[in-house]
Amino acid sequence: MPEGPELHLASLYVNEVCDGVVFTGAVRKSEVSKCPDVPFTCEAYRITATSRGKEVKLTLTPIKSADSKRTVKSGQADQAMDVVFRFGMSGYFRFSAEDELPKHAHLRFYTKEKSCRVLSFVDTRRFGSWQPSGTWQRDRGPCVMFEYSSFRENVVSHLSDRVFDRPVCEVLLNQKYFNGIGNYLRAEILYRLNIPPFVSARSVLESLEVQDSLEKEKAVKHSITGKKKSDKVKEEDETSDLLRMCHMVPLEVVNLGGKGYDPAKADYSGFMSWLQCYAVEGMNCLQDHNGRTMWFKGDPGPMVPKGSRSTRAKILVKKERNDDNADKKKVARSRSESTLKKRPIKQEVTEIKAKDASLSEAGSKKRKTGKTAEETKPRRSRNSGEKAAAGSQRRSGRIAKQNSK
Template structure:
């Protein structure tokens, strides 16, 4: 699943590509999508995007004539609508001519122009959702990009939580505390801070966060570049080269790797001071490590299998 920096790019893409474009009419949902219809129609409206952690929100704002309420075709005054999107690995926004609508474009917003153009949400696998009049998820921690002080306080005030009994690399995937951080970003952060991924999270995090954080400038490439797609080879070559040049650790030749107990691969610096590997993680040939089931886990799995056979 794409994380914070990718979804931030998606929201920037929408805001930039739709700047100055007037949209009109109803929001159109494909017949095959099982997601909710968006109960919105308006003679003229604009679209902007924002992000928080692992979610993107589009805001449809009616364009009003000075001193007059904007009306929908039904005669009622239009009200702004927020649509919250929760992405999967193959989802993205695309702005195209209406005659070149992408396959799997399951939600469509049409510009008021001739020939028509449309902003569409493309969901190839139909795994993900959108929520009309939705709000940010409450079970995720503060956004590391836009709520840094709250994010910092949330981590430091909860260091006694069992989540920080894990290694730092595994704790960084806990969205209750690290909303928006994904697999390749944790590798790059730990590498650039020279932190071994198997150190206990609690011992690392106590003095890790500065009181202020400067955000790097993030710009969406034309056509909506998404970093996770770069690794999978599904974006244009020039964008993939840009992303690969940014990587210093993740999938970089010469780096070591191991698998955590969730089966996620951790990449880390060759030659970094190696703390004892986390319990249940074993090295393989070639430097790659994998988790080995403990005796108690193996016994539990055998009992579960036995129970299934008896049913």
């Protein structure tokens, strides 16, 4: 699922490809999409994008013309409109030629060019959504990347809320406090801090202050004597704060994307090599109370859901069972093949033995009676028709004798 860094990279991509491009006409929606129509039609407008956590906002701004009154009368938009997107599981933006439109382009913005191009919102699984004339969702907190001070204050000032009684791995997915953090980011953050995923979130966060101690140090000299901290101590200070890591780790992903972000030519090799914990071989994983897979190393902590088992272990067991079943099937197949191969020979031997037995039986009968088996067979009796004809002849003979007398 796209997380905060991916949505920010998507906004950078839109701003890059739409820079200086004029769009025209109506915003078109695919027939299969159940999201709302975007009631925006304009002769000429521009598109810009901004991101905040797990949301992206496209701003459609009409280009002012000399005859603005005629534009209003003809039903053309004269005011800017914001369209807020949430990417769901597979959403992204794509800028392409009209004849190269992606299959799952569910919302489309057409350029005012001779060879028309299209900015489209592509969503294969259709879990994403958009809201015309939309605003940032009210129940989402400040962005962990670009509103760090507000994000930190929002978390520290609400630590008394019951939500922080839950395991820290589950609280990190709560967008009211950690807007932009998703499944792979929580795994990487907790792994780097060596925090078990299933411990109380409050126990991890209660020692933190509203203002980042590292930010304080930047505004003040290290000490009166002018001594500097050792690199080791400095590194420990920088990587011991959960809220700070929620800010720094997503920015690392953004820097991986750089200016080369293009969903049509996506290369995830750099991202895969960056991962240290999420879906990495040798790591453990469990399902949390919400059914989401949590990757970690070492002890999971005391708040593991009851009956929860390692997903990776299940996969391995299933694979081993499948391998065993495959081996058994191979053995059974080889046995059946060998049986089929041996069957004609065995059948032939059986037929020969039966023939020899019948010949020996016929020979023994001839020796006893002096006749062959065919000769020793009882003669067939006359059938009922022959018997009836003979009887009628005898009766007619008797009747003739009596008449002659």
